Amino acid sequence: MKTKTLKKNKVNVITLGCSKNLFDSEVTMTQLEANGFEVEHEAKQDDSEIVIINTCGFIDNAKEESINTILRYAEAKKDGQVDKLYVTGCLSERYKEGLEDEIKEVDAFFGTRELPKLLKTLNADYKHELIGERIITTPSHYAFLKISEGCDRKCAFCAIPLMRGKHISTPIEELVVQAKNLAKQGVKELILIAQELTFYGLDIYGERRLPELLKELSKVDGIEWIRLHYAYPTGFPMEIIHEMKDNPKVCNYLDIPLQHASDKMLKAMKRGATREKTTQLIKEVRALIPNIAIRTTFIVGFPGETREDIEEMKEWIAEMKFDRLGVFTYSHEEDTTAFALKDDVSEKEKKLRAQEVMGFQQNISLSLNEQKVGKTLKVLFDRIEGDYFVGRTEFDSPEVDNEVLVKAENNYLRIGDFAQVKIISADDFDLYGIPS
Ligand code: SF4
16 A cells, blocks of 8 residues: 555545536535635645535436546545545435445545535534635636525436425625625636526525616626526516616526427427427527527437437527537436336447537537637637637637637737737637637
């Protein structure tokens, strides 16, 4: 056994999965630091005495990645490279008993709402006075803001409500305090996240209050962009789009997962939506904000999906011309209502359908990008990569959407700053420009 000097009271936090998990890791790190621990996020140097893995339990690939990460650190612990190993997050919430039996090297497993218990295990206290403060792990000019937890929807394929529980909104006042603290840290872009964004407020105010939240957040000095992720089509409150139209700080950007185009599939998925109704919704949104960027995701390979359903999906994608599109392959998740159906599309076929749909979108994305050539756009620069400054317009969210590349040579731009950029060329998923 090769042991090494581990830094006492140093915690390495590892995050898997989505931006909501990243938010939770940041809250955990903030609480630990306030209790005197030295904290790092996915530390390069593995000299932490304590490792906390915040897992994802959403679909097969994500679960596999989470288990492999736990096993890697379990090995490291056996090798004396780690002293204490803790696991939290969705996979732990969902499979705690089984994991406890299987992986004995883990000192303790915690659920998605057990931060106080995790802190107690480390002889630390949950500090309520820290509400609103947060160490961020994203580049310092943008941050995720989780406005609610859990979901009350019943999508047949989805295990999230099993892991995240019922929908709970965070009060507007608390979110405004968080935004002010983030702005003080230099954050200019707030990315609003939830499991289901449009439900915001229904539980604590008895009505949808997202437009009001947007108004309050946009009053925070220093915040210049507010971006919306994870909206739901059914019962979509158009007040959100009216606020987006009237409020210059709210990006003309809407992430709204639609999952499928075929009514047969939408019904089987228990989405409560139809192609016709959703087409109408998108048209209404675009009528109000013609240059809005609409991001969506589809699932292929759901039980019972046929060639015709995929053809219908492509036909609709061609009709709607979504600005940004992602595709997931269906994952047969136990305890979801879809688990009772026969998972009759092979993994190979699922992957082929995903490639086919993404290939189809690639051409649409190229033609939409070419329409931006010659235009001057406001760009927020995230990093330098190779010979380029890399940034995003208000139509692009970090890590998932298009980017704007500006040659670094002879151009003086600052990371974390906005600049006007004239677009000179385009390809499938990126734009190239010069400062103007
Ligand atoms: S709205 Fe999203 S999180 Fe909620 S059940 Fe449907 S897919 Fe899952």
